[in-house]
Amino acid sequence: MSKLVVLDGHHYPEGAYAEVEKLCKEKGVDFAVLDCNSPEEVVEKAQDADACLCIYVKLDDAVLSKLPKMKMVVRCGIGVDNLNLEDHTKNGIYACNVPDYGVEEVAIHALGDILALERKIVFYSSRVHAGVWSEDEGYTMRRVSLRKLGLLGYGRIARKLGEFAKVLGYTLLAYDPFLPDKFFEETGARKVDLDTLFRESDVMAVMAPATPETIHIVNDENLAKAKDGLFVVNTARGALIDTAAVLRALDSGKLAGIALDVLEEEPPKELCSQLFGRDNVVLSPHIAYRSLESFEALKRMAGETAVTFLTGGEPYNVVNREVIGKAKS
Structure with missing residues (x-):
């Protein structure tokens, strides 16, 4: 047996x-x-x-x-x-x-993170809880139907997220060198190279596997190509984000905000704990897949x-x- x-x-x-x-x-x-x-x-x-x-x-x-x-x-x-x-x-x-056990859950969590950044939900909630009733604080919110969502990796979850985001009016850009063109054509995403993804995205969802090629793919060099005020969301693997580079980008304004369900250090230690206490950082403890x-x-x-x-x-x-x-x- x-x-x-x-x-x-x-x-x-x-x-x-x-x-x-x-x-x-x-x-x-x-x-x-x-x-x-x-x-x-x-x-x-x-x-x-x-x-x-x-x-x-x-x-x-x-x-x-x-x-x-x-x-x-x-x-x-x-x-x-x-x-x-x-x-x-x-x-x-x-x-x-x-x-494919939790495709819906992770895609919806990523969408929730995107909207939390776009609409400053966590930011304003913390202000109200602290007794501050003020509209005009932090970065400027923009109309999402005029925004470009960049998908770094275009597997099952990224395609599901794209499906949800299209309903809201986002224009989709996607980078995935391993997928044939038909996947992009069928879903209405524009296939781009990595430089274009960083250069044109208003919001970027990191959804690639952790491989030698993708470790620290969100780094100083690639972030320097981005528009000032980029949002980044990561529900994939913490190692894809160079946390030190992200901290520098948050301080400079290159990043307007970031939402991370996964971290380089889990649980957070000395490096990742520097993300704590920032109004434009949304964190969750690797639970995007949960239901x-x-x-x-x-x-x-x-x-x-x-x-x-x-x-x-x-x-x-x-x-x-x-x-x-x-x-x-």
């Missing part, structure tokens, strides 16, 4: 994986929720596992090479920052994600990915596609 395990089950309450456990029972797959807080514990506890679900635990060759039965790792989320993809391929293990429904969908879809494979189906949502045809049998 094949076995599926959850490696870092302590991140969810007891019983959170009941639906996955039920699916495994129906399909004849053994199932267990493990509490692994270190690579050593993963090696110790997952020796008999054929596939696993994980959230934050880091998996590289030091771990994977010591799990002889492991054939598939499913990361419960979109990003796979904690999975060394080359090491998965080296060990013949499929690395998969769940790319009751998205959590349930995430666990169910991750479980289905693994169980389908373990019961003879074709693997899907494979991130390290180089492994296809070379995986363990």
Whole structure:
């Protein structure tokens, strides 16, 4: 009998994986929720596992090479920052994600952040709470139907955000060198290069994966190309933002405001704590994906990915596609 395990089950309450456990029972797959807080514990506890679900635990060759039965790792989320993809391929293990469990939630959160900046909602709320009743403070608000929204990355979430923003009248610009032109044509976004995105955007939504090419893509050099008064929203990965550069841009006025659901340091430490106390900075603790429904969908879809494979189906949502045809049998 094949076995599926959850490696870092302590991140969810007891019983959170009941639906996955039920699916495994129906399909004849053994199932267990493990509490692994270190690579050593993963090696110790997952020796008999054929596939696993994980959230934050880091998996590289030091771990994977010591799990002889492991054939598939499913990361419960979109990003796979904690999975060394080359090491998965080296060990013949499929690395998969769940790319579409919370598309609506993240897109709406990003839209909320954009409107919070455009309409100064957090800014004015803090003023009123402090006893200040005054209209004429801070940066000037503009009519959104005359504004350009730049989408840095144009995957599922960015396209959903664009769909919402078009209704409000935003003109869409999008940068994504990996997508064919048809994705832009079908959604009405103008495909641009990175320089044009920074130069023409009034608001920029950062929605790219964290890769060597995108780390610190919002930096001094690129921000220097932007109009004074740019807004930036990031619901992707904190590492895409050079926080020190952002602080300088906020001080100079190059950035009129920024909204961050993700930070370089989570939780914030010395660098990111310098964002605190600024009226034009909106922060949330990496929760853009959250809703009751998205959590349930995430666990169910991750479980289905693994169980389908373990019961003879074709693997899907494979991130390290180089492994296809070379995986363990």
